[in-house]
Amino acid sequence: MGNATTSFAGRTWQLLELPALLLVPTVMLACAFLEVRATALMTMMVTVACLGLFLVGYDASRPTLRQIMPTVVLASVAAAGRVLFAAVPDVKPVSAIAIVAGATLGRRQGFMTGALAALVSNVYFGQGAWTPLQMYAWGMVGYLAGVLSDAGAFRRPWAVYAWGFASALLYGAVLNGWHVLGFLRPLTWQTALAAFVAGVPLDIVHGAATVAFLVLIWAGWRRAIERVVGKYDLGSARQ
8 A cells, every 4th residue: 555655646746747847937937927026035935845846756756775875975976066166156066967967867866966966065155045046956957967868868978068068058047037037126128138148158157167077077977877776776766
């Protein structure tokens, strides 16, 4: 009975997973269209709810300790790497490690790696209203890496590097969108466009750094993690 309940919960979450993750950009766009003044607060609250739903769904899948450990290790390394490169703006290994996690361990593990890395490293950088957005953004970087890998898009290294660069633009779109919609006044198409354009150089640096980190770690880390997955039969964690 317990296994059947767990299986039902897991299947239910699989149906809710994507709508929950899409809720954040949907609310942001709706707030912009409706000109909601409390966009920053509403977006943060929806993001927290999204993260909570994801954690509930992850728990419903009943991962074993050996399935969790690789994710915890990668998230810890990503958090430590972010702190290590604190002096160099936008040069951080978090996106690259989240991509490796998603591609080798699965989309949920990729999301958890990015989200946990943001949460843990912000103990050093400072927690705030931006933390849930960073958790979501880096989580989505890893999650989409898992989706792309499952679709066979990562058969060539250049495709991994391309997503590495694009992921920085995704991360920037989430954080910059939250700032623009929530705090930029007066909010017009002109001021919003100017704000996004101002963030492009930083996003490009982030993207280039992510590609550089992937060039360094992708082949070696992928082989090592895939050996661990095969040795300890962790393939079911991707489901």
